[in-house]
Amino acid sequence: MNPAILCGVEFESRSEAAPRPSPAVGYGILAGSLLFLLGASYAVFFSAFLPKTGIWVLDVLAEDRHYKYLVITLVPTSTWFVIANWVGWQYYRNS
Numbered sequence: 001m002n003p004a005i006l007c008g009v010e011f012e013s014r015s016e017a018a019p020r021p022s023p024a025v026g027y028g029i030l031a032g033s034l035l036f037l038l039g040a041s042y043a044v045f046f047s048a049f050l051p052k053t054g055i056w057v058l059d060v061l062a063e064d065r066h067y068k069y070l071v072i073t074l075v076p077t078s079t080w081f082v083i084a085n086w087v088g089w090q091y092y093r094n095s
Helices: 003-007 023-044 056-063 067-093
Strands: none
Touching: 023 056, 023 067
8 A cells, every 4th residue: 555645645746746857958967067077177187287278268277276176176065065955955844
């Protein structure tokens, strides 16, 4: 027997609540993640070994000593913050 029925609570299924995102959204997130990975890899690892490219943004990243690491560390920090807020919101809603 369904536990939701035993508790007297009915839940909406995913198809009733909201439409699924299109595959283009997933491909966009995947492409953005790949571009960020490549840019961050160049800024942190490869810029020390490669000559200047002539592209202004890449040359600024190569010459920077501190802030290129700040951008990289913002990703896991922001992810942790979002997850912690989501868990706190779930505790609040379900208490």
